[in-house]
Amino acid sequence: MQHLFFRLKREARRLVRCACAAGLAAAFLLPAPHAAAGASGWELAASAISGLIAYKSTLDTMLDIGNNADYQRQSLLQDKRANGADANALDVRAVDDVMRRLTAPGMYVLPANNLPFTWHVNDSALFNAACYPTDYISVNRGLVRVLGGNEAELAAVLGHEMTHGLAHHSAETYAKIMATYYGLSLLNMATGVMDWQQLQALTVYSGAKLFTLPKEYEADEGGFYLAARAGFNPGGGAAAMARMDAYLSQESRNFEEYQDPEEKKKENYNDHPDTLLREKRLLGLLTEYSAGHVTVRDRKTVCIDGTPLLTGRFTAEDYDDTAENADLIAGELGRLFHDEAAASGWGFAAGKLWADERAPLLTEAVAREGLTAKLSALVHDAYAGEAASGARAKLVQREQQQAAEREKAQQALADASAKDIKRMRMNSDIYSDYGASDKALALIDRALSLPNLDDKAESLAIRGRALAVRGDFAAALRDADAGCAQDAKNAYNFLNRADIYWMMGDRAAALADCERAAAADAKNPYSYLMSGMLYDEQGDRAQALASYRKLHEVAPKLRRIPDEYLKDIDPAALEKIQKERAAAKKAAAEKKRQEEKTKEEDKAQKLGDASALPLQLRQSR
Structure with a gap:
């Protein structure tokens, strides 16, 4: 059984709830012609400066919050408190399987100031998912159920949320809305042309239309490529929008999410684009992905170079899923055109029914409707026309550009500053505190691999602790011993090793390292805290009291001394704490x-x- 390990530097970190949920309306300085007419040049400049300062300071704060594993943990706990947990194991497994594939190594480049993604399926029946600024993704069971657990559709939605996190959309939009509010507030104080309710409404509406909507399209595109790169059907995004449109307008019985089917011809007056517009854009991405060959006409007919191949079928019992099925078949067709540089790769054979395990829906439709000959002819004609159209060359050029962007992101990671690497170490340590050894090891291995690593000794000691949390004590001690040998002046190296010994059940070795830590830094309170806990655990009250007394001397505000000991050390402090x-x-x-x-x-x-x-x-x- 894993030892309940010591939370090494927990008290040094501020534990506050992350109040910033994904999808915050975002805005920048919206032109206000009525206000500008009566404002002086100084007032306009002051409002702009106020907005710029608010944007920069808020963005810095939000990015700092987003790169703190404590806040990520609080995001999860906040979600669980508010929305509970989905009790259906099938829902949870579906999301876990998709997210593991999407977050597998090589799928994307995680920036130096981003946390590894974590996620949870909550018990809300609403059709929604959200990415917090902390790279925590909250998935409602309502979304999983409405999508029927379809992995391609889930992958597109979850890839969309991941893109929000990778691009820091929540941080940027929140900073921009603060900039707008402060800038317009200052201008309004000078002109008095609107009341505060009008100002707030203008800020929220302008943010939704000018900034959040474009970021939603950007997230759709990012989700499309993340899902496709991970091997999911690239038609999943369009199919998810088709399913969502049918659900919100035909099935939903929740007032908060109902969508009037008569108001779908234009963008909604909120912070998300209309679902049919999103479906259309995602199908446009699919056409590009297929080297320009695959389209869906009238949301039902799958075409190759404009020629109809087949029509999606109505298969669901409770809603019209024609568009959804057409989009998924088009996705499989698009992947084959993307992956194969010539018709020979499709496996057509004279006199034989065509089939491809990569495209089960397309295979079933071709067999059912006897379309092998038609598909073969259209595919061969499509490739024959590529030289003249330049379609394949455009696809290659686009993917070369995407590869160059990924290489640029890799270089940016390689150039990570010592400050960013120090934060990686801190976050790795926090993940170990919570028992998440996989994330702890991923971050500390990343830090150790970077050129600007500022403290290899402490990094090794932190990796040792993460290995111990995983249960690999031999490897843990090798790293921790190396860290202590390389830097015996850093008390935390000994404290990390002491915690490893404690997890192993060797209290004597742990206490010896606490003494070494105190010798390295007599003012570091955690050696006394850990030794007090160890002595108390083994029933030596006198030694525990001595350790806690020393802790109170060097850090009276730490407040980790148990009441039974604090009453002997400082009765007045205990009385104050009890009142609080x-x-x-x-x-x-x-x-x-x-x-x-x-x-x-x-x-x-x-x-x-x-x-x-x-x-x-x-x-x-």
Whole structure:
């Protein structure tokens, strides 16, 4: 059984909840002609400067939050508290399988200031997923169920969320909305042309339309290529949009997500594009991916170079899935055109039914409708025309450009600063605290591989601790011994090794390393904290009290001394702490009461708003 290991530097890190969810409306300085008319040049300049300062400071803060594994952990806990956990193992397995493939090595380049992705399937019935600034992806069970666990569609949606994280979309949009608000606030104070509610509405609306919408399209494109690169059907993104459109307009009985089918000809007045526009754009990406050969006409007919091959079928019992099925078949067809440089790679054989295990849906449709000869003719004609059209050359050029972009990202990672590498070490240590040895080892191995590594000795000691969390104690001690030998002046090297010994059950060796840590840095409180915990664990109260007394001397504000010892060391401090606990408990109870009251008020409001729904939908609720 794994030892409940010591959280080495937990108290040194501020544990606060990450209040920034994915999908925050984002904006920059929206032109305000009415305000500008009555404002001086100085006022306009001041508002612009105010917005710029707000943007820069907020962005720096958000990026710092996003690259802190403590905040990532809090994102997960916050999601679980608010939305619970999906109890259906099939839902969880479907998401886990897709995310493991999407996050496998080589699928993308993780920037130096990004955390490894982590995810959770919650118990919300709404059709949604979100990526927090911390690279934490929250997936609603409602989304998994509506997509029927289809891996290609899930991959496109989850790749979309990953792109938000890789490109820091949440951080940027939140910073821009703050810039807009501060800039317009200063301008409004000078001109007084609108009230604060109008200003807030203008900020949110302009952010949704000018910045969040383009980022959604960017995330769709990123998700398309992430999923395709991982081997998923590249038609999954378009199919997911088709499924989503059918669900929101035909099936959803939730007022919050219902979409009026008569309002789909233009972009919605929110922070996401209309689903049919997204489907159209994703099919455009599929056409490019197929060297220009594959299209879907009227959301049902799959074509090769404009010539119809087959039509998607209506197969579902409760909704029209024609477009979804056409998009998925088109995706398989597009992958074959992408992967094969000539018709010879398709495996056509005279007198034999065509089949390809890479394209099960297409294979089944061709067999059912007797389309082998037609498919063969269209495919051969398509390749014959590539030289004249330049379609294959355009595809090769596009992929060379993407390869160059990945190489540039790799170089940026190789040039990671010592500051970024230090943060990798810190985050690796935090992952070890939470028992996530895979992520801890991935980050510390990454740090050790980079040219600008600033402290190899501490990095080795941290890797040793991560290996111990995994249970590989022999390798853990090799690394920790090397770290201590290379730098005996760093107390944390000995503390890491002490924690390894503690996990191994060797308290004597752990206590000896605590003494070495104290000798290296007498003001470091954690050697006394760890030794106090170790002595207490083995029942030596006198030695534990001595260690805790020393801890109180060097760090009286650390507050990790158990009450039974603090009452002997500093009774007044214990009394103060107990009063603070009682006050915090009272405040928490009041907060919970207010939250329950707000929920009831929101529920009443939604019941009132439901009268605006179509009669048929109201009756079905």
